[in-house]
Amino acid sequence: MRPFEFQRASSLAEALDLLARPNARALAGGTTLIDLMKLGVEAPATVIDIGGLPLDEVTLADGRLRLGGLASNSKVARDAIVRAQFPVISEAILAGASGQIRNAASMGGNLLQRTRCAFFRSHDWPCNKRAPGTGCPARDGANAHHAVLGTSDHCLAVHPSDLAVALLALDAVVALQSNAGMRRIPLASLYRLPGSTPDIETVVAAGELITHIDVPQTELAARSGYLKLRGRASYEFASASVAAAVRCEDGRVAEIAVALGGLGTVPWRDRSAEALLIGESLTDAAIDRFCTALLAPARPTEANAYKLDLARGAVRRALMRSASC
Ligand SMILES: Cc1cc2nc3c(=O)[nH]c(=O)nc-3n(C[C@H](O)[C@H](O)[C@H](O)COP(=O)(O)OP(=O)(O)OC[C@H]3O[C@@H](n4cnc5c(N)ncnc54)[C@H](O)[C@@H]3O)c2cc1C
Incomplete structure (x- = not known):
C-alpha cells in the first residue's frame, strides 16, 4: 500500500476543501475503497473520512424521498416509508452484499463502487480501466460474468450496484456538491459508457461529494x-x-x-x-x-x-x- 494522508472532516465545508486537493478520496463506509487501496487499484494521496457529517437523512417531503449520501444501506432498506412507497429500493439493497456490509455501506459509496471485474482488481493483468491503454484481457479471456450491453472494444466490465438499478427505474436525481456549488444529475446521466475511456466511469468531477439523492414519489414507485x-x-x-x-x-x-x-x-x-x-x-x-x-x-x-x-x-x-x- 502506498502512503497517504488521512483526514477526518468535521463539517461539509471542511470536507469540500479537503476534497479539492489533488487525488483526494472521500471515505464513507470504506467497504469498497479500503479493498481497492489494499489491492493497489486505488492510490489516493489524501483519504477524507466523511462518516461524521450529518448527511444520513431518509425523509419524505414535498413529493420526494430524500436519501442522504451517508445514509447506510441498512437504514434505507429497513425504513418503513421506503419499504411501503419505494419497495424496489429496499429489495435491491437487501439483495446485495451481507448484513454487516450493508450496515457500513453508504448511499454515495454504493453508487460510486467500482466493478468487480477480476482483471480490473488484479495487477497480474493489464486493464484499460485501471491503467488506460494497456488492453482488456476480458475481451478474449474469461468473460462469462461480464457485460453484454454498453460494451466497447476497450472494456466489458459489468456495473456492480443493485441500488443504482433501482434508482434508475425511479428517475432518481443525484445532488453533487463542491466548492463550485451544487449540481443535480439524473441518475440516468451519472454513469458513462466505457467507449475508449473506460477509466472515466461517471460524470462526478474531482472535488464533488454526493450529499443526497432525491426520488420522486409516484404511484409507479409504490x-x-x-x-x-x-x-x-x-x-x-x-x-x-x-x-x-x-x-x-x-x-x-x-x-x-x-x-x-x-x-x-x-x-x-x-x-x-x-x-x-x-x-x-x-x-x-x-x-x-x-x-x-x-x-x-x-x-x-x-x-x-x-x-x-x-x-x-x-x-x-x-x-x-x-x-x-
Ligand atoms: C463482499 C461484498 C459483496 C458485495 N455485494 C454487493 C452486491 O451484491 N450488490 C451491490 O450493489 N453491492 C455489493 N457490494 C458493494 C457494497 O454495496 C459497496 O462496497 C458499498 O455500498 C460501498 O459503500 P461505502 O460507503 O462503503 O463506500 P466507500 O468504500 O467508502 O467508497 C466507495 C467509493 O465512493 C466514494 N464515495 C463514498 N461516498 C461518497 C460521497 N458521498 N460522495 C462522493 N464520493 C463518495 C469513495 O471515495 C470511493 O471512491 C459488496 C461489497 C462487498 C465487500
Missing part, C-alpha cells in the same frame, strides 16, 4: 420491485437483475419502468422499448417484443450469451410480479 438472479442465493453480485414498476388501467399498461443490472457496463434502461408496452396487455408476446427491443444492442460473447436468456426470464417474472393487470 408498485415497484426488484428481482436478482445470481450464482448463489446471497452474498453475490447479479448475473441479471431487474427493477420493474408497472401501473395498469383497464388491464393495459399505463406506465412502466424497467431497469437492468448485471448485464450492462452501466445500469441499463431503454424508454423507447418501454413505450412499446404502453396500452398493451402484458401478454407473453408483448413482453417478448419488449425484451427484443431492450436487448437489441447487446454484444454477447460465447461465454456470456446465457445472460440474454436470463434477462428475458427475469424481466418476464419481474413484470408479472409487479403488474396487477
